[in-house]
Amino acid sequence: MGKRAARSDVRERFGFAVKSRREELELTQEDLADKAGIHRTYLSDVERGTRNLSLLNIERLAVALTISMAKLFEAVEAQ
């Protein structure tokens, strides 16, 4: 459970986890952005790891991805 040094920036790892889960659900970026109530360009930035998104948007994305935040961060930390 000890936190190891990050392999890459947490924003990039988070973006990759979001994209992987979205693809697992066979959703387009547009589908997911609509479900989460965010802009598609914002989601695109998130997936590219250029957004330092906040708790409220993390929760929105997790809800839209039908995954708990804990599971989403497990995927972030497994990278």
Add this chain to the structure above:
Amino acid sequence: MGKRAARSDVRERFGFAVKSRREELELTQEDLADKAGIHRTYLSDVERGTRNLSLLNIERLAVALTISMAKLFEAVEAQ
């Protein structure tokens, strides 16, 4: 794993999880703020649930609390 409706605002639940873990480690707010490299007043706001903190600060806090982000969010979602 399906995400249920939040019992209270995620910011409040996050703040409570941080405070609980800090107390478990017997750290003062000042100790934890120093370890995480953030201001004590910012940490105080986080614990009171009034900060919509971002990925980078979530990671910093998790590292300072010697807990994975996944475990921290498990505590958030268990509330």
